[in-house]
Amino acid sequence: MDRIQIIQEIFSKTPYTNYLEIGCHKGKSFLPIRAERKIAVDPNFIIPITRKLHWLAKWPSNRKNTYFEETSDAFFNKRGEFLKQFGPLDVILVDGLHNYRTSLSDVLNTLKYFNPKGLILMHDCYPPDEAAAYPSEFFPSKEEQKNIKGWKHEWCGDVWKAIVYLMKKHSDVLEVGVLDTDYGLGYVMAKPGFKNGDFKIDEELFSEIDKLTYQDMMKNPGATINLKDAKHAEKIIAKIVTDSK
Ligand SMILES: C[S@@+](CC[C@H](N)C(=O)[O-])C[C@H]1O[C@@H](n2cnc3c(N)ncnc32)[C@H](O)[C@@H]1O
Numbered sequence: 001m002d003r004i005q006i007i008q009e010i011f012s013k014t015p016y017t018n019y020l021e022i023g024c025h026k027g028k029s030f031l032p033i034r035a036e037r038k039i040a041v042d043p044n045f046i047i048p049i050t051r052k053l054h055w056l057a058k059w060p061s062n063r064k065n066t067y068f069e070e071t072s073d074a075f076f077n078k079r080g081e082f083l084k085q086f087g088p089l090d091v092i093l094v095d096g097l098h099n100y101r102t103s104l105s106d107v108l109n110t111l112k113y114f115n116p117k118g119l120i121l122m123h124d125c126y127p128p129d130e131a132a133a134y135p136s137e138f139f140p141s142k143e144e145q146k147n148i149k150g151w152k153h154e155w156c157g158d159v160w161k162a163i164v165y166l167m168k169k170h171s172d173v174l175e176v177g178v179l180d181t182d183y184g185l186g187y188v189m190a191k192p193g194f195k196n197g198d199f200k201i202d203e204e205l206f207s208e209i210d211k212l213t214y215q216d217m218m219k220n221p222g223a224t225i226n227l228k229d230a231k232h233a234e235k236i237i238a239k240i241v242t243d244s245k
Contacts, residue, residue, distance in 0.1 A: 001233045002182040003121055004029050007091050009237050010119060011035045014244035016090035018115070022072045022106050023096030023123075031055035031062060039086070041068045041075045042096070072096050076109040088115035094186075095123040098157030099137050100210060101201075104165055107188060108199040116190035117243040119236065124156035125163050126184020126227060132156045133214040156183055160217055163225045164209050169202055177226035179233050186225075187236055 001009075007029075010016060017036035024030045024040040027047035032055060045067060056062045068075050083089075092114065094106045107120055114120065127133035131150040134140055135158040145151050163186050166176045173194040179185040212224075221227035 001230060003093060003095075003123055003185055004032060006119075006121065006185070006233050006237065007033055007035075007093065010091055010240055013237070013241045014090070016115070016118065016244060018087060018090045019092075020089045020110065021093045021095065022075075022110075023094070024067075027051055027055070029093065029095070030065075032059070034059050034061070035091070036061050036064070037086070038062075038065045039068070040065065041070065041072055043069060043071045043074075045069055072102065072106050072109070076105075083113045086113075088118070089113050090115045090118040092118075092120045093123065094120065097138070098124055098155055098159050099135070100158045100161040100165075101206070103157075103159040104162035104201065104206070107162060107166065108201065111199050112196050114190070114196060116194050116196070117240065118189075119240055120186075120188035122159060122162065122186030122188070124183045125160045125178045125186035125225060126180060126221065127156035127160065127214065128154065128183065130214050132183075133158060133160070154183075158214075159186070160184065160225055161209050161212060162186070164212065164217075165205060167226060168209070169205055170199075177228050177232075178221075179228055179230055179236075181230035181233070184225075184227075185233075189236070189239070 011034055019035040019038045021030045022041045024042040030040050092110050094103055129150055131148050132154045133156055134148050139155055163178055166174055173191050175189045175191055177187055217224045
């Protein structure tokens with residue numbers, strides 16, 4: 001199952017309505033998802049009008065979508081009131097800037113508005129090779145790409161470190177892991193005792209984890225990022241369906 005299928009299963013089998021996607025790009029995942037109320041955040045939307053019209057015809061609720069053309073940091077800084085009014089976010093896809101700090105901030109910021117019986121998915125948490133895992137603030141420039149051995153134009157960055165951080169810092173209230181599918185789908189679910197609130201980055205722990213390399217993670221992904229077989233998605237969906245009742 002890929003990210004779109006997992007998200008769709010949840011909206012099909014639960015009464016949930018509220019979806020947030022951080023990093024929408026051409027709308028390939030955002031538009032097909034059949035949720036009643038959807039928010040997209042991206043500083044640079046490039047959704048082809050033909051795709052918008054196609055998915056508007058197939059899923060008319062797409063006319064109610066809200067688009068914020070800004071970075072996720074700006075979104076969370078400015079849109080607190082909007083998010084409160086919108087109501088709890090049932091499913092969130094974090095797929096914006098693929099660096100450790102931004103992806104971690106995106107998850108921590110969503111925890112203030114998250115439905116504790118819902119799901120946060122993070123794309124690109126299990127890079128296929130070292131080149132794809134190249135740690136960089138932004139998508140590597142043409143100059144940088146020349147120096148990355150084995151570069152294949154796939155960039156997951158070091159989003160996987162956000163999983164390590166969440167496992168180390170918040171395992172008391174969050175269940176965190178990575179499904180071995182679709183470039184690694186990180187999952188975050190609330191455990192009993194979780195409370196919505198402001199989650200700040202622990203800079204000391206952040207720096208400690210930042211020193212890890214892709215090879216360090218690959219020595220034992222089961223332990224480092226709680227890597228699970230793709231089939232584990234079925235258990236996650238089943239749990240969310242049960243909890244939603
Ligand atoms: C990999 S694409 C998203 C793909 C999309 N979710 C899909 O599945 O088809 C990453 C997107 O993140 C956006 N992005 C880059 N920096 C961002 C930021 N700081 N906040 C939110 N989105 C960002 C880029 O503009 C790009 O469109």
